[in-house]
Amino acid sequence: MEWATRIFSVESRTEPSDFVERIWRTWSVPEENMLSVALPHWQIVVVRPSNGRPMTVVRGPETTTNVTGIPQDAEFLGIEFKLGAFMPAVALDALVNVGRELDVVSASRVAFAGRSWEIPNFDNAFDFVEHLVRDGALVRDQVVQQTLLREPVAITERSVQRRFLRATGLSYGTVRQIERAERTVDLLSAGVSILDAVDIAGYSDQAHMTRSLQRFVGRTPGQLAVRAR
Structure with a gap:
């Protein structure tokens, strides 16, 4: 959402949770298109038009930019x-870079994971997630967090890779690449020089960093540095 926030006014909520990174909401703007950047997290997105029924979409992780x-x-x-x-009922690896609209039951409910659910809003979104967890429709694989923290796990590397893919839709390597690009954007936006950002973020050289940023955020290091200034 980093580039989206440059044209949208985004309101966010965070609470201590093992399941939710954040809740956000925004409203339409006059622009017809936006640049969507890579994001390793999957989302449930609700679109509420001023006229008509809301649309609920499960949006998979994104590994590249798109308009x-x-x-x-x-x-x-x-x-x-x-x-x-x-x-468990949703194959995240099949939703990478795409979304799936959920079946509408009524003006206020959608169907997935074998039952119907009230469409959440900004105020009750965390309650909605708690209902999913209690019902077993949303679960958490601790191996993913252990792997990201480079903690030892008592299973084979192949099992780790399989569980990581199931729980995130992405490989461990792809998640790390996206996170490194996000960290580099923060560095350049804070005024860190391009050459210093190469070293801090751990790229092999400036060309490597440029390719990564163009793929994951749709901008070159120079463009990000200019925006920072």
Whole structure:
């Protein structure tokens, strides 16, 4: 959402949770399109047009930038889940870079994971997640967090890779690449020089960093540095 926030006014909520990274909401803007950047987290997104029924989409992790159309005259709610939190009924690896609209039951309910659910709003989104957890529709694989923290796990590397893919939709390497690009954006946005950012973020050289940023955030180091100034 980093580049989206440059054209949207985004309101966010965070609470201590093993499952939710953050809750966000925003509203339509006059622009027709936005640049969506890579994001390792999957989301549930609710689009509420001023006229008509809301649309609820399960949006998978994104591994590249893309230009996305902005629905007009609507409010948007997003529930961004932590790495390792997943729905057993949803194959996240099949949703990478795509979204799946959930079946509408009524004006206020959608169907997934074998039952119908009330469509969440900004105020009750954390309650909605708690209902999913209590019902077993949303679970968490601790191995993902242990792997990200480089803690030892008592299973084979192949099992780790399989569980990481199931719980995130991505490989461990891809998640690390996206996180490194995000960290580099923060460095350059804070005024760190391009050459220093190469060393701090651990890229092999400036060309390596440039390729990574172009893929994951759609900007070159120079463009990010200019925006910072």
